[in-house]
Amino acid sequence: MPSSKNTQFAVAVHVLTYLAGQAEGGPVSSDELSASTNVNPVHVRRVLGPLREAGLVCSRPGVHGGWELARPAGDITLARVWRLLQGDDQVLGLHGPNPDCPVGRGVQRSLTAIDGAVAEAVAAELERSTVQDVLTREVRGARPVPGQA
Amino acid sequence: MPSSKNTQFAVAVHVLTYLAGQAEGGPVSSDELSASTNVNPVHVRRVLGPLREAGLVCSRPGVHGGWELARPAGDITLARVWRLLQGDDQVLGLHGPNPDCPVGRGVQRSLTAIDGAVAEAVAAELERSTVQDVLTREVRGARPVPGQA
């Protein structure tokens, strides 16, 4: 079960949504963001680092510094955020089968391909929501998925 | 990012595929399965436990005991396996936002809904492959995903 305890994606979405709601109020400090998300301010900064490098947010040190969205909330899809924080990690976990076992090699290859397809499916689903959608809680209705109840 | 280091799904698919390939040869022991998957025999048994309870495999103790598929490999979808091992865990990790923060509450609700939709998307993708498919390495071509490259 992939289930990670990794909450960075959730924290990132939370922070971005918060920033979207404060768009007119100037920069927001890590401390304020950490109070809302209930995580450590240092952790907030660590999560926001990759998003800044990707141009989604910007930060300023100094007295009235803090964080701001660098682009409209409606332009930031959750898929973008997920990919930035996901890196190249696999969605389903793989294992290291015995390389001498032909079954193992075949299974490994199949699973790698399937993992890629699953990652695409996840991204496609997340592509359907933006930070703006989360802010307005207007999460677009789930598309009926073929072959599934 | 979901990425767990959990390899139970991969191990389960591996073992099921191995059993499918040995369908005529009688029960296969945990030791033999552990040699192919490169994981501990105890771990193999632990992973296989839920699959046995779900009626996918059966096991027998004793001298010529071991594991066998309890149904045709073509009837076992990877989605079934994933759901059995996934339990109720979230795909994307959530966090515990400050309950006093209205933004936090809204984000939490949105993320929970989105997580459900993503889980459905993953399951739908995995519904497209069976253990038989993995055995023959004939992984069905990826369906073009709407709204995604």
Added chain:
DNA sequence: TTAATTCGTAATCACAATAGCTACAGTTAG
């Protein structure tokens, strides 16, 4: 019956990932 084999499971250990926390250097506004 006895011995060998194999599952079932508990207990313990090692390792890695996550995130909390402290500390401190660098920046900026006033």
Added chain:
DNA sequence: CTAACTGTAGCTATTGTGATTACGAATTAA
């Protein structure tokens, strides 16, 4: 200069995963 921030580097606590050992129960062969 000073206060308020970010940016990082450590260190620690907690947790999840899986290896390992151990032992009991079930089954088969002799």
